[in-house]
Amino acid sequence: MTASDKPNSGNTDTITVIDNKNNQRLDLDILTGEMGPDVIDIRKLYHDLDYFTYDPGFTSTASCDSAITYIDGEKGVLMHRGYKIEELSSQSNFIEVSYLLLYGELPNEQELAEFEKDVKRHSLVDEQLIRFYNGFRRDAHPMAIMVGVVGALSAFYHDSQDISDPKQRHLATIRLIGKMPTIAAMAYKYAIGQPFVYPSSELSYTGNFLRMMFSVPAEDYVPNPVLERAIDCLFVLHADHEQNASTSTVRLAGSSQANPFACIAAGIASLWGPAHGGANEAVLKMLIEIGHKDRIPEFIARAKDKKDPFRLMGFGHRVYKNYDPRAKVLRDSAHDVLSELGIADQPLFELALELEKIALEDEYFIKKKLFPNVDFYSGIILQAMGFPSSMFTVMFAIPRTAGWISQWHEMLGDPVQKIGRPRQRYIGHGPREYVSMDER
Numbered sequence: 001m002t003a004s005d006k007p008n009s010g011n012t013d014t015i016t017v018i019d020n021k022n023n024q025r026l027d028l029d030i031l032t033g034e035m036g037p038d039v040i041d042i043r044k045l046y047h048d049l050d051y052f053t054y055d056p057g058f059t060s061t062a063s064c065d066s067a068i069t070y071i072d073g074e075k076g077v078l079m080h081r082g083y084k085i086e087e088l089s090s091q092s093n094f095i096e097v098s099y100l101l102l103y104g105e106l107p108n109e110q111e112l113a114e115f116e117k118d119v120k121r122h123s124l125v126d127e128q129l130i131r132f133y134n135g136f137r138r139d140a141h142p143m144a145i146m147v148g149v150v151g152a153l154s155a156f157y158h159d160s161q162d163i164s165d166p167k168q169r170h171l172a173t174i175r176l177i178g179k180m181p182t183i184a185a186m187a188y189k190y191a192i193g194q195p196f197v198y199p200s201s202e203l204s205y206t207g208n209f210l211r212m213m214f215s216v217p218a219e220d221y222v223p224n225p226v227l228e229r230a231i232d233c234l235f236v237l238h239a240d241h242e243q244n245a246s247t248s249t250v251r252l253a254g255s256s257q258a259n260p261f262a263c264i265a266a267g268i269a270s271l272w273g274p275a276h277g278g279a280n281e282a283v284l285k286m287l288i289e290i291g292h293k294d295r296i297p298e299f300i301a302r303a304k305d306k307k308d309p310f311r312l313m314g315f316g317h318r319v320y321k322n323y324d325p326r327a328k329v330l331r332d333s334a335h336d337v338l339s340e341l342g343i344a345d346q347p348l349f350e351l352a353l354e355l356e357k358i359a360l361e362d363e364y365f366i367k368k369k370l371f372p373n374v375d376f377y378s379g380i381i382l383q384a385m386g387f388p389s390s391m392f393t394v395m396f397a398i399p400r401t402a403g404w405i406s407q408w409h410e411m412l413g414d415p416v417q418k419i420g421r422p423r424q425r426y427i428g429h430g431p432r433e434y435v436s437m438d439e440r
């Protein structure tokens with residue numbers, strides 16, 4: 001393949017595919033985005049040359065145009081709608097960022113107030129849905145409950161599933177953002193055998209969530225503002241991250257015109273894996289297993305050993321080849337939370353800091369550009385605040401819902417999008433004679 005500098009119509013360059021095997025060639029357009037690498041438009045490749053492309057894990061494939069989130073992995077930059085994550089996490093709140101993701105602009109005071117009121121008005125779940133929980137074992141993983149209950153919203157809210165109706169799409173959006181904390185807190189309360197706590201519109205989105213998680217009917221509960229702010233910041237940091245596995249899953253499910261509740265349930269399922277959102281739970285387990293800083297070299301050696309499947313959880317990222325900017329914010333936030341709780345010298349945090357230091361000085365991690373990612377410090381914050389590790393990935397799913405649903409809207413509004421349908425390179429048997437049962 002050779003690049004040609006000949007501009008084509010529309011002010012784009014082309015790249016020429018030269019097929020020596022069949023003696024043919026094809027010019028493909030190079031499309032330019034606002035920022036980031038240019039993309040080669042390969043849509044006519046199969047039609048004109050009879051070739052597919054092969055890219056397991058989509059390491060070199062852009063599946064869509066998007067105007068929501070931009071990541072510069074080499075520089076460690078993350079922006080939503082052009083605003084840097086550091087500014088959003090320090091100056092905005094989660095509801096504001098959800099609005100930004102959905103509608104493209106930061107809301108003014110009135111827009112924010114209306115949006116927030118709308119979200120709060122939809123935080124209750126149908127009483128019948130509450131009965132669902134009794135069907136789960138008490139030791140069910142909360143992510144299993146999330147997949148089931150969020151998918152089950154499709155069975156309750158029939159007036160928000162016609163995806164061709166903008167009003168219904170909006171209603172489903174608000175319902176999902178509003179109900180996620182309620183569904184999540186109920187999963188926790190069910191596991192520990194405490195009564196469910198109904199949402200309160202008097203509190204902020206995160207204050208209400210903390211109350212639903214940690215209050216009991218016998219006592220008053222006032223959320224600690226430092227912890228409330230820390231959870232809000234965590235939610236902002238997790239709100240969107242362009243075309244990651246769960247977001248791509250939501251888009252793929254949505255491309256078949258499935259209803260929004262089913263699509264978000266699919267995203268939750270994808271998020272659950274330890275290579276994705278499940279890593280925050282895995283990091284804490286790993287830190288507990290390491291136990292003492294004297295054992296760090298042993299675990300670093302295991303992470304480097306090709307024969308050992310162990311990986312340093314909370315390290316590495318498909319896109320970031322630099323420090324994940326979200327991890328930086330969370331490291332500072334961990335300091336604030338632990339100080340507020342009077343456990344600034346918490347051993348797991350000290351262990352995490354030491355592990356980070358040693359890994360960042362290690363040749364293997366330097367060479368492979370493996371840095372702490374968003375999951376490295378989040379578990380420490382959450383554990384200190386009293387969240388069980390099984391809830392950590394749930395704490396990722398709640399805010400990511402804002403990103404998933406924004407990406408789902410964008411996909412539905414994109415005239416170029418069609419049902420997602422990757423191709424394959426077939427490597428199985430060629431045609432063969434059927435073998436009857438008595439001859440096998």
Ligand code: CMC
Nearest residue numbers: 275276277279303311312313314315316317318368373375
């Ligand atoms: N520990 C040790 N080695 C690692 C690690 C790690 N955490 N991550 C990557 N590597 C090595 C890997 O073995 C490979 O080496 P080689 O080139 O010699 O085969 C190289 O680095 C590239 O790794 P990869 O698996 O090809 O990279 P990827 O982009 O497919 O995977 C990742 C990215 C996040 C799945 C991976 O870094 C990983 O498994 N990290 C640990 C799990 C984790 O923290 N996940 C959270 C990701 S951030 C939040 C989110 O997305 O939800």
